[in-house]
Amino acid sequence: MKKHIDTILVQSGNRTDAGTGAISPAIHLSTAYEHKAIGQSTGFDYSRTGNPTRSIVEDTLAKLEEGHRALAFSSGMAAIQAVLSLFTTGDELIVSQDLYGGSYRLFLQFEKQYGIRFHFVDMHDDSRITEKLNGRTKAIFLETPTNPLMNETSISAVSSIAQGHNLLLIVDNTFYTPILQKPITEGADIVVHSATKYLGGHNDVLAGAAIVNSEELGEKLFIIQNSIGAVLSPFDSWLLLRGMKTLSIRMAQHEKNARVISEYLKNHDCVSDVLYTGRGGMLSFRITREEWVGPFLQKLKVITFAESLGGVESFITYPAAQTHADIPVMERNRLGICNRLLRFSVGIEHVDDIISDLENVFNQLRGEAIIHG
CATH class of the missing domain: 3.90.1150.10 (Aspartate Aminotransferase, domain 1)
Structure with missing residues (x-):
């Protein structure tokens, strides 16, 4: 049965502890997990790689955005950095010209250090996007609405361009949240959030998220996250889960x-x-x-x-x-x-x-x- 988003939010984490029947999920602080024998695992080995509390919030995020998989990060910028790590020297991205200053700063750092080029364009005009396309273009990064000028862009229109040129479409959905828009259902490949903001909702947790539309992208981002280690802690995962119940x-x-x-x-x-x-x-x-x-x-x-x-x-x-x-x-x-x-x-x-x-x-x-x- 497909549940309404309100129900998914309120019941997130419920029925995840069959042993006790606890309504509020446990905060698993353990960094290590026992192996009964070589090759035998509960599915959790080391907390950077996977944590039961973090898994619950990731499963919830994937359901909310109707994505294939979600990864919870220590901040929104950590999530964006992981996404940018999908690209290599010489790659180019087309990005919203009006966007959060922290994203702008990170883009310039990647441009200077790693030779990934960013084209800042007005996303309202399809011709401005297409004129920047070339053989090195790999993705489009879109904020809608933008921060702070509140400019909206049609995700489906930009998705048509991206799909027509075999590009990834990355959408920052921090302002609207999946309550007001679900970019993956409109053609986005990756959705990012500063979960510190509306998802957490109480100014008490620093968190980020990336939700993807395919197993392949999910595995690539997981490898990056596991290698870098900017994961959401168990307690912060619980705080985020609690906050989302009232989103x-x-x-x-x-x-x-x-x-x-x-x-x-x-x-x-x-x-x-x-x-x-x-x-x-x-x-x-x-x-x-x-x-x-x-x-x-x-x-x-x-x-x-x-x-x-x-x-x-x-x-x-x-x-x-x-x-x-x-x-x-x-x-x-x-x-x-x-x-x-x-x-x-x-x-x-x-x-x-x-x-x-x-x-x-x-x-x-x-x-x-x-x-x-």
Whole structure:
């Protein structure tokens, strides 16, 4: 019987301990496992290679994304590094021009150290993608929506290009999660997550994931993961599993709040632009005056000025000085990541309290502007 995603989430880890009947799965801290004889194994030998608690969260991730296999990593960037390790010197990838600053930084490191070339393009225009194709192109890396400009791209459209040229399609699904989109069902080969964000959902676990659509890709990534060792620890696996149980209801409240707040910001005279897709809990906006950014962030009382996203608490991040600081200023400005842009991870607090916090700060900024002329 095929189960609804809500049921998969809530019952993840259930019925995995037949010996005790425990509802919450055990945290297996052991790093080594006994062999009864040469060639006899329980399926677990050494915790870097495989761990029972990690296996449960990996099985759940594979089901959520409707993939063949999932691998849990110590962070989202560790997952992306493992995926990039599928490629060799001389290979080329076409990637979203507007994407998370940490991914941008890692791409440049791989370009400098390993001679893998990355072409940053506007994924909305198919011709921009196809004009970068050549015999060395091996993959397309796509963020949708993008971080922080919230640009959406049709996964199925890019998948058609990838499949037509025998390329891997890699999609970062951190912002939307499998609640809102499942890239593998639209033609992606690999899905990556910073599971620290919405999947974990409580700002208490650092984790990453890669989900693949085939046994061959799964085995290749497993060999890389096992060799490098950037695996998710047993306790963090349990925390991630616990967090995912409420993913569906959390995403519903994130989105409900974000829709209200986006309308509030669109109609506010202290805000010039609001970037919101209408789905999910992430939005970005530009304050009308650059000199207001510092005081705005300092005066928040309910919303936290912090660098992460996707937790139950509301966070606002300043991309120019935080997540995207490694992108050159001219490139940031060209893309629209200007010094007035703020990224807002809308939490699940009562929406009236979030708006009151924003309104109080805006009123203080306007009052100070009047006093100082």
